Amino acid sequence: MAHCHDTGIKINMPENARRIVLAGNPNAGKSVVFNYLTGLYVDVSNYPGTTLEISYGRLSNNVIIDTPGIYGISSFNDEERIARDIILSADIVINVVNAAHLERDLFLTRQIIDTGVSVLVVLNMIDEAQKQGLKIDTDLLTDLLGVPVIPTIATKKQGLAQLKTAHILAQKGHVDGELQQKLTHLADRLGSQGEALLVLEGDEVIASRHGLEPGDEREQIYLKRREQVNNIVGHVVSESSRGAGIGVTLGCWMIKPITGIPLLIITMWAMFQSIGVFIAGTVVGITEETILIGFYEPAVRSFIEQFISLDSNLGFILTGEFGVLTMTVTYVLGLLMPLVVGFYFFLAMFEDSGYLPRIATLVDRVLTGIGLNGRAVIPLILGFGCVTMASITTRLLGSDRERRITIFLMGLTIPCSAQLGVIAGLLAGFGPGYIALYALVILAVLVITGTLLNTLVPGKSTELLIDLPPLRLPRVDNVLRKTGTKSYHFLKEATPLFALGALIISTLQITGGLAALQKMLAPLTVGWLRLPPETATAFIMGIVRRDFGAAGLTDMALTPMATVIVLITITLFVPCIASILIIFKERGYREGAIMWAGTWVVAFTVGGLVAQMSAIFGGSSNTLGIPLVIAVFIAITISVLLTCRLLQRSKPGSGLS
Amino acid sequence: MTLGNAKRGQHVKIIHIPDENIRSQAIRFGIGEGAVVFCEEVLPAGPIVLRKNRQEIAIGRELANRITVTLN
Numbered sequence: 001m002a003h004c005h006d007t008g009i010k011i012n013m014p015e016n017a018r019r020i021v022l023a024g025n026p027n028a029g030k031s032v033v034f035n036y037l038t039g040l041y042v043d044v045s046n047y048p049g050t051t052l053e054i055s056y057g058r059l060s061n062n063v064i065i066d067t068p069g070i071y072g073i074s075s076f077n078d079e080e081r082i083a084r085d086i087i088l089s090a091d092i093v094i095n096v097v098n099a100a101h102l103e104r105d106l107f108l109t110r111q112i113i114d115t116g117v118s119v120l121v122v123l124n125m126i127d128e129a130q131k132q133g134l135k136i137d138t139d140l141l142t143d144l145l146g147v148p149v150i151p152t153i154a155t156k157k158q159g160l161a162q163l164k165t166a167h168i169l170a171q172k173g174h175v176d177g178e179l180q181q182k183l184t185h186l187a188d189r190l191g192s193q194g195e196a197l198l199v200l201e202g203d204e205v206i207a208s209r210h211g212l213e214p215g216d217e218r219e220q221i222y223l224k225r226r227e228q229v230n231n232i233v234g235h236v237v238s239e240s241s242r243g244a245g246i247g248v249t250l251g252c253w254m255i256k257p258i259t260g261i262p263l264l265i266i267t268m269w270a271m272f273q274s275i276g277v278f279i280a281g282t283v284v285g286i287t288e289e290t291i292l293i294g295f296y297e298p299a300v301r302s303f304i305e306q307f308i309s310l311d312s313n314l315g316f317i318l319t320g321e322f323g324v325l326t327m328t329v330t331y332v333l334g335l336l337m338p339l340v341v342g343f344y345f346f347l348a349m350f351e352d353s354g355y356l357p358r359i360a361t362l363v364d365r366v367l368t369g370i371g372l373n374g375r376a377v378i379p380l381i382l383g384f385g386c387v388t389m390a391s392i393t394t395r396l397l398g399s400d401r402e403r404r405i406t407i408f409l410m411g412l413t414i415p416c417s418a419q420l421g422v423i424a425g426l427l428a429g430f431g432p433g434y435i436a437l438y439a440l441v442i443l444a445v446l447v448i449t450g451t452l453l454n455t456l457v458p459g460k461s462t463e464l465l466i467d468l469p470p471l472r473l474p475r476v477d478n479v480l481r482k483t484g485t486k487s488y489h490f491l492k493e494a495t496p497l498f499a500l501g502a503l504i505i506s507t508l509q510i511t512g513g514l515a516a517l518q519k520m521l522a523p524l525t526v527g528w529l530r531l532p533p534e535t536a537t538a539f540i541m542g543i544v545r546r547d548f549g550a551a552g553l554t555d556m557a558l559t560p561m562a563t564v565i566v567l568i569t570i571t572l573f574v575p576c577i578a579s580i581l582i583i584f585k586e587r588g589y590r591e592g593a594i595m596w597a598g599t600w601v602v603a604f605t606v607g608g609l610v611a612q613m614s615a616i617f618g619g620s621s622n623t624l625g626i627p628l629v630i631a632v633f634i635a636i637t638i639s640v641l642l643t644c645r646l647l648q649r650s651k652p653g654s655g656l657s
Numbered sequence: 658m659t660l661g662n663a664k665r666g667q668h669v670k671i672i673h674i675p676d677e678n679i680r681s682q683a684i685r686f687g688i689g690e691g692a693v694v695f696c697e698e699v700l701p702a703g704p705i706v707l708r709k710n711r712q713e714i715a716i717g718r719e720l721a722n723r724i725t726v727t728l729n
Contacts, residue, residue, distance in 0.1 A: 071682070071685045071686070072685045074681070076678065076681075076682065100711060101711060101712065103687050103709070103710055103711070103712060104685075104686060104687060104712050107685050107687075132711065218681055219677070219680065219681060219684070222681055222684040222685070222689075223684060223689065225684075226684050226685075226687060226689060229687075230687070251713075252697075252698065255698050255700065255706055255715075256698060256700070257700060257701060257703075357715070360715070361700070361703075361704050361706065361715040362700070362703075364700070364703050364704045364715070364717055364718075365700060365701075365702050365703035365704070365718070368717065368718075368719070373717050374704065374715070374717070463716070463717035463719050463720035464704050464715055464716060464717030464720065465679060465682060465683075465714065465715075465716055465717070465720065466714065466715050467686060467712070467713070467714055468706070468713035468714065468715055470711070
């Protein structure tokens with residue numbers, strides 16, 4: 001117990017191997033260094049109790065472990081807690097710092113040095129620092145920190161070669177004398193200076209591991225450390241000219257509403273054009289129609305035909321309308337894969353360029369209205385990639401209340417990339433009226449539900465406090481690597497679920513269950529949603545995966561209005577099986593079940609409202625129907641907003657001031 | 658005055674941050690109590706963007722309203 005060197009993750013440690021841990025602030029270039037040092041042989045392990053992935057690989061005889069980007073080691077969020085445990089178990093820490101951001105980054109460096117571990121500092125992005133007119137005295141920095149400092153430009157591979165052996169040079173750095181005394185005193189009892197430091201800094205988890213009360217000296221230690229860092233920076237950094245580059249100017253524009261909102265709209269429009277129009281139309285036309293339906297499916301059918309009759313039950317399951325070998329493969333590879341790749345590509349560019357935190361700042365005001373702060377825009381945008389993955393990233397939000405609201409809103413209103421691609425493809429052909437109807441109804445549901453949740457869910461949300469990293473051009477290799485990894489994960493996760501869905505539908509078809517279900521759901525689909533009975537199939541498929549449901553529509557001949565109604569309903573109702581599982585895991589069974597049931601109720605209520613209203617207002621033509629339906633939804637939204645505002649006003653001590 | 662009243666282009670000195678966790682995170686970013694920061698942008702009813710050297714931090718309006726500052 002005295003030696004608590006347990007990181008929690010299972011890593012095969014060869015004998016005599018040392019644990020080299022890579023640590024650094026977000027955007028310091030850690031991942032580039034990690035990929036260079038480990039080469040192709042990287043393992044990924046889930047951190048227990050979380051779904052955060054930790055990568056590790058080999059560096060000669062030693063094991064090198066990556067950690068999430070953090071500003072300090074403490075317990076402010078999950079990422080910090082994980083990084084804290086891994087760093088505390090390290091034999092050597094390679095600390096990657098951004099040379100253009102020393103004031104921020106050296107705080108972590110000093111904290112790691114204070115844990116008493118051997119440290120090597122990688123002074124990365126010296127080219128960027130130079131561009132900003134900064135000159136850094138590396139020798140003096142080495143002296144002041146007491147650990148070796150190696151200047152690098154990781155993206156250009158400069159200085160990285162010597163890192164492969166440089167970890168031997170790592171040493172323990174200078175710790176403030178007064179602090180060292182306290183640490184030594186406490187470390188005698190705990191067996192580790194690092195844990196002693198965290199106990200002194202009031203880390204409850206580490207303190208309770210040792211059965212101690214957390215210390216109350218965090219602020220004192222932090223202030224002293226900040227002072228030392230400012231001191232070091234004052235000595236080693238000399239600033240010559242400071243040119244405000246295009247990046248700084250653009251960064252300002254992204255935040256100011258008057259320029260930021262148009263920029264955001266242009267970005268979204270560019271995304272829609274690339275993914276919804278170009279990929280969903282041109283690229284999918286080639287991959288789905290020409291390659292898979294044109295060549296692959298006939299080939300599979302003629303191959304299977306040699307062994308069994310295509311009309312037999314097994315033949316139908318394998319190669320029929322919903323064939324595991326035909327439809328599954330065509331949908332996954334031909335239809336969804338290109339869309340998913342396109343979406344992850346944009347997402348990686350957002351992440352890499354530093355645009356995401358600026359969007360968070362821009363939309364903060366709007367999100368506070370639904371009980372969130374700007375930071376929640378990150379999971380919400382990621383939700384457009386994959387709701388499942390994004391539900392996990394809600395862990396970066398500051399309170400349980402925000403996680404609850406975000407996860408529900410995401411499950412309800414955010415279509416994932418695969419689904420969005422199909423939706424964009426379907427809607428693009430109908431003209432702007434139907435696109436507006438779809439988008440505004442979904443947006444109205446988001447605003448109404450969010451406002452209601454903010455009024456009804458007890459507790460208080462945290463406020464925005466976010467670092468805006470310097471804006472930079474996304475690096476092609478980084479973007480491509482991220483796109484590749486995430487697309488691969490999508491394939492791995494989606495394919496079995498798709499096959500399962502296809503299997504279920506085929507079985508239902510053969511046994512006559514599908515027709516029975518269609519009949520059973522008829523009052524709902526035909527009566528309430530005013531759709532043809534076959535659409536029930538899309539709903540059933542949608543339970544397995546939402547995009548699967550939407551994809552099923554591409555083959556049905558529906559009127560534009562009917563299509564929009566189905567799309568609205570499918571978007572709002574149950575997220576895919578994978579995301580439901582994650583929601584249950586993240587929120588517990590009771591809350592998860594309520595959320596799941598909630599999405600069904602909302603989906604069919606809203607879908608039905610649109611159907612009924614368009615029938616009443618529009619009759620046979622939709623020129624009048626669409627604007628009227630939109631007007632009704634806007635009216636409902638405004639009245640909900642006003643009611644909630646009044647309710648909050650009458651509640652003393654509420655967030656509105 | 659509070660940070661929420663700060664105007665774009667002003668230099669302000671942080672006097673008091675009420676919440677302990679926020680205070681610690683602010684120290685990490687170098688904008689703890691006593692730091693002089695530049696008010697880079699004020700979004701209408703939205704966040705305040707601060708700059709300290711090359712470090713930019715966005716702070717939500719309600720939090721900014723609880724942070725005491727003086728003009729510098």
